[in-house]
Amino acid sequence: MENRLIYNVYEEGCIEFLQKYGKGQLSESIKVFSLGDGDLMSKYQKWIEWKDKTKPNFGGTPEHLLSKMFNIDEVVINYDWGKLDKYSWFEIFQYLHDIINNK
Numbered sequence: 001m002e003n004r005l006i007y008n009v010y011e012e013g014c015i016e017f018l019q020k021y022g023k024g025q026l027s028e029s030i031k032v033f034s035l036g037d038g039d040l041m042s043k044y045q046k047w048i049e050w051k052d053k054t055k056p057n058f059g060g061t062p063e064h065l066l067s068k069m070f071n072i073d074e075v076v077i078n079y080d081w082g083k084l085d086k087y088s089w090f091e092i093f094q095y096l097h098d099i100i101n102n103k
Contacts, residue, residue: 003040005094013083014095021079026058027096034097044093051089 018027033047034040060077067073084091097103 003038005040005044005090005097009091009095009098010084011095013081013088014092016082017079017084017088017092018096020082021059022092022096024058025056026092029056030093030096031100034093034100040094040097043097044090047093048089 029050030047033043033050055075055077057077058079060079062075063078064075065072081088
């Protein structure tokens with residue numbers, strides 16, 4: 001079985017998203033995590049852990065969430081996902097992985 005996160009990547013949606021946000025840190029970070037052979041799911045999980053830990057802004061709109069009741073005080077980054085499902089990081093990762101690794 002082929003090593004994939006998703007079999008049917010919506011290329012048009014990925015291209016539109018990457019035209020907005022894919023230049024620089026987003027593409028470079030995925031490249032670093034997806035190079036070479038190995039389990040793609042593990043690579044993706046390491047990238048997600050890195051993204052969640054470092055909270056990079058790939059060009060989205062920051063929004064400050066504050067709730068004293070729920071003890072929340074953080075900044076989240078919102079992205080316009082366009083034709084992709086919201087939070088389709090796995091699809092973006094798969095699309096760039098395929099390009100980087102010539103698949």
